[in-house]
Amino acid sequence: MTQGVERASPALELGRVRGDLELQQILDLQRRNLVRNLDAPSVAAQGFVTVEHTLDVLRRMHDLEPSIVARASASLAGYALVMPVACRPFVPALEPMFQRLEKLGRRFYVMGQICIDRPWRGRGVFDALYQAHRELLRDRYDLVVTEVSARNPRSLRAHLRVGFQELERYRDATDEWILIGWDWSASVNRPGASGSPDG
Numbered sequence: 001m002t003q004g005v006e007r008a009s010p011a012l013e014l015g016r017v018r019g020d021l022e023l024q025q026i027l028d029l030q031r032r033n034l035v036r037n038l039d040a041p042s043v044a045a046q047g048f049v050t051v052e053h054t055l056d057v058l059r060r061m062h063d064l065e066p067s068i069v070a071r072a073s074a075s076l077a078g079y080a081l082v083m084p085v086a087c088r089p090f091v092p093a094l095e096p097m098f099q100r101l102e103k104l105g106r107r108f109y110v111m112g113q114i115c116i117d118r119p120w121r122g123r124g125v126f127d128a129l130y131q132a133h134r135e136l137l138r139d140r141y142d143l144v145v146t147e148v149s150a151r152n153p154r155s156l157r158a159h160l161r162v163g164f165q166e167l168e169r170y171r172d173a174t175d176e177w178i179l180i181g182w183d184w185s186a187s188v189n190r191p192g193a194s195g196s197p198d199g
């Protein structure tokens with residue numbers, strides 16, 4: 001059990017998505033946190049997600065590499081999507097980001113979206129999800145990359161805290177984005193090094 005998980009709850013379980021029911025739970029949590037479904041004060045203080053997936057897209061991503069979730073009894077406390085480069089055609093909205101990543105020349109994958117259910121925020125679930133990513137994927141990838149809207153300071157703060165660093169800022173048709181990466185091949189000091197997600 002990681003330090004982060006203990007801070008969240010002893011009952012919390014981290015691991016790979018198990019099937020359609022959990023993919024549906026991801027879509028439900030995503031829908032409740034879409035920028036178009038939140039009021040302005042919530043967007044500013046709590047953060048928001050932009051990309052809307054379909055069940056079909058999540059299934060195709062899942063077939064390539066299962067995403068990682070934090071389970072709290074029968075519900076999801078949070079999720080962090082795994083997008084290997086082969087997922088690139090599935091989500092056209094992310095094309096501007098993938099174009100920028102072509103020059104990286106490293107073994108990377110994209111963390112496609114992270115969301116924590118509101119009652120679980122500020123309780124270590126964020127760190128626990130990324131710790132599970134690192135433990136389950138670091139043997140095949142040197143770094144994890146993602147992007148955060150410049151209008152989401154809460155998410156940016158949390159990402160920098162776990163070890164991400166800014167790679168680039170750019171603007172596309174929807175927003176201003178901060179492209180960030182967490183290099184596992186270089187860092188020694190990582191949060192919660194003793195965790196054991198269920199894989």
Ligand SMILES: CC(C)(COP(=O)(O)OP(=O)(O)OC[C@H]1O[C@@H](n2cnc3c(N)ncnc32)[C@H](O)[C@@H]1OP(=O)(O)O)[C@@H](O)C(=O)NCCC(=O)NCCS
Binds near residue numbers: 044046115
């Ligand atoms: C963004 C999100 C994943 C972060 O998870 P969380 O459990 O809330 O994160 P944590 O509490 O561990 O960390 C948040 C950090 O931001 C800080 N913070 C909180 N509100 C903030 C704000 N409005 N502006 C700047 N920093 C803020 C906190 O103090 C904390 O930093 P600290 O550890 O240095 O004190 C979660 O809030 C969420 O799911 N929001 C809705 C969806 C979303 O924004 N997803 C990310 C899309 S990129």
